[in-house]
Amino acid sequence: MKDLKFAVIGGGFMGKAHSIALATYPMYVWPTPYYPQRELIVEINDMLAAESGQRFGFNRAGTDWRQAVEDPEIDVIDVLVPNVLHYDVVMAAIEAGKHVICEKPLALDGDKARRMADAAEAAGIVNQVGFNWRLTPAIQLAKKLIDEGAIGEIRSVRSFWLGEFFNDPSVPLVWRFQKEQAGSGALGDIGSHAIDFSRFLAGEITEVQGVQQHFIKERPLPGGTGTGVVEVDDATAFMVRFESGATGYIESSWAAPGHKSDAGFEITGSTGSLSFTWERMSELRFYDGRDAADRQGYRTILVGPPHPYGEHFWPVPGYQISYSDTKVIQILDFIQAVSGEKAAPQTTFRDGLRSTLVEEAVMESARTGQWTKVARD
Known part of the structure; x- marks a missing residue:
């Protein structure tokens, strides 16, 4: 070693x-x-x-x-x-x-x-x-089920990342609120995760139509010397078209009261559906429309050793993992690539580029009010 x-x-x-x-x-x-x-x-x-x-x-x-x-x-x-x-x-x-x-x-x-x-x-x-976030075992399990055909052909995707941590207008005007420093606000900071796990689960996004909102126009300057203008979005929402023909909706906001760390998705397929929220990150909800009529309904799968990356944590499903554990998985994914065990990590710079291109198309669409094609990488 x-x-x-x-x-x-x-x-x-x-x-x-x-x-x-x-x-x-x-x-x-x-x-x-x-x-x-x-x-x-x-x-x-x-x-x-x-x-x-x-x-x-x-x-x-x-x-x-x-x-x-x-x-x-x-x-x-x-x-x-x-x-x-x-x-x-x-x-x-x-x-x-x-x-x-x-x-x-x-x-x-x-x-x-x-x-x-x-x-x-x-x-x-x-x-x-x-x-x-895409490395969460429940999301990895969702990908496995999709690839195995458990929900049939994907028809629609609704993804989101909602928080309230910047809804407080007393939070100072740090670099995250300045366009030259951050590029965008909620869209790039947390919406990029929703874009990434949407791409991971449903394929490439080809076209978007979006709107952006600014709720808090000014914030106090650090040190209490006045106020400064907030230059980035507090919330962004956009419709999407996927290369596969599926459609969807992605929403990100860091000013959504009642949502602490609420990221997730609902994916509807031709024969079933999947549902996930990060606030219950060790659970994946799965609906199989092929079940007998007298027992249809969402089932909750508790993630554990039988599931992707689950074997590295606790021996009993339902013991839960944490945010920092997903960073452990990230380091594992990286080290496996360095050692040659896999060709590359799951989330390379190419994935970062593709997320950035979606973000750019969303901002352009919000500016023009038109459907906008996502540039090729």
Whole structure:
């Protein structure tokens, strides 16, 4: 077994999530061809770097991502910085021959995302976007059932990611609310997950018609020195057409009272249906229209060892897994690709590009009020 040394670029919420996954990975996945080593964490200043290094259990801490990229001891660059910085860090890491993980959205626009995907593929490095939501065992089981024909031909898809965490107007005007820093708001931040698992389950999206809403026009500036304009969407909804001929609807909002972390889907097929919500993430609801008439209805499948990735967690179905466990699955998917056990992770930069192209088409449709074709990757 070899060490695979990670440099995590960025702390905060995602730094915590990725550090927990790296730390707990060998407790769930054993034996493993590579042992993920928390080698280096990079933060914006010395104080935060020292704090994050101690808190998250890294061997070293620093403030210069360029040094991390150039460090010959580092095998993997894990990019968790604001969206606007993804391109520069990722491209430098690819040029240095490092394997790369990048949080979503991959880039601010399709052109940059395409350059990132093309460069990673040309360099032959393992590349992954943080679409961990599709790696949830219940969603993986849904894909298995669809591929086996359990619901017949997909006819319609309704996907969503609804939260209320930015419905509070007192939340300061951080980078997520600035278009030049984030690219988009709820659409890119959480809607990208709904786009990704919709594509994963039902195939490529070819055309969209969308609307975007801005509920909170201004927010207080950090430090209490006045207010600033919110430049991105609080909610985006759009109709979709899939390459298969299926149709659907995708909705994302971070200002939806009553929804804490409500992501999921309803998929209707010719012979059955599937339903899932992240707030009950260890459950998949399955309806089989071929059941006898006197016993038809949704059944609830409790995810456990018999299901995709379930064998790595608890020995009894229904014991539940958590958000951080899906990040463990993400690291497993990545390490399997590095070791050659699989050709590539499930969620490569190419998937990040395709999500970005859907997002761009949605924003253009919202601007024009017309159905808009999704650009080819």
